[in-house]
Amino acid sequence: MALKDQTMTDAGKTTKRPMSLRRKRYLIAVGFSVAIGGIIGIWSRTVSPDVPDTAFLFLGNPALTASFAIGASLLWAIGLAIGIPLFHRAVDDHEERALLWSGLAAWYGFAFAAPVWWLLHRADLVPPVDAMLLFAGSTIVNVIVWLWFKFR
Amino acid sequence: MTKAHGMNNQLKVLRAMRNWSQAELADRLDVSRQAVNAIETGKYDPSLPLAFKLARLFEMPIEEIFDDGFEGSNHD
Numbered sequence: 001m002a003l004k005d006q007t008m009t010d011a012g013k014t015t016k017r018p019m020s021l022r023r024k025r026y027l028i029a030v031g032f033s034v035a036i037g038g039i040i041g042i043w044s045r046t047v048s049p050d051v052p053d054t055a056f057l058f059l060g061n062p063a064l065t066a067s068f069a070i071g072a073s074l075l076w077a078i079g080l081a082i083g084i085p086l087f088h089r090a091v092d093d094h095e096e097r098a099l100l101w102s103g104l105a106a107w108y109g110f111a112f113a114a115p116v117w118w119l120l121h122r123a124d125l126v127p128p129v130d131a132m133l134l135f136a137g138s139t140i141v142n143v144i145v146w147l148w149f150k151f152r
Numbered sequence: 153m154t155k156a157h158g159m160n161n162q163l164k165v166l167r168a169m170r171n172w173s174q175a176e177l178a179d180r181l182d183v184s185r186q187a188v189n190a191i192e193t194g195k196y197d198p199s200l201p202l203a204f205k206l207a208r209l210f211e212m213p214i215e216e217i218f219d220d221g222f223e224g225s226n227h228d
Contacts, residue, residue: 094187
């Protein structure tokens with residue numbers, strides 16, 4: 001890191017600190033992920049203009065065109081395959097711990113919900129198991145726990 | 153001195169002695185500002201590599217920056 005370029009002012013404040021390689025990688029990984037999500041989201045709106053909103057498109061199970069389904073699946077899978085290593089090369093110790101706990105919490109959330117839903121459905125007490133709702137639920141748990149460990 | 157999970161540290165004092173902001177220390181350690189804040193406030197104990205990095209930066213032994221509270225572990 002080019003610390004000699006830093007200029008000390010008062011009370012520890014500095015001017016023009018060069019961005020570290022780790023932070024650059026972090027921003028690139030986040031930007032890349034946002035871009036992939038954005039492309040899928042915008043594309044989904046063009047192929048399904050009648051569906052009220054994008055969240056409903058993915059969680060409400062309306063029909064999709066084959067080209068969009070294949071294209072969005074490829075974008076998602078390839079995007080994750082590229083974005084995950086990029087992101088994990090950029091996180092520090094502290095965030096890595098947040099990610100480990102949030103991932104575990106998300107798995108526990110899934111482990112509680114999925115078998116219960118499946119068993120209740122087998123007795124015709126609830127609708128069939130919806131994988132995307134389980135995914136959305138565990139993602140919400142993941143994000144909440146990550147935010148807690150990262151920013152509390 | 154900040155206490156976390158039974159672990160105390162002098163990070164805030166050492167940083168203040170050098171007039172460094174949390175962001176500046178984070179840059180020098182190549183971690184996020186949140187990481188520095190979490191160590192200072194005792195919400196997170198750093199990994200051994202990060203503890204060594206801190207020791208090198210402050211030119212002090214690790215045990216003078218971190219103290220697990222075990223009697224005899226403080227080398228003052």
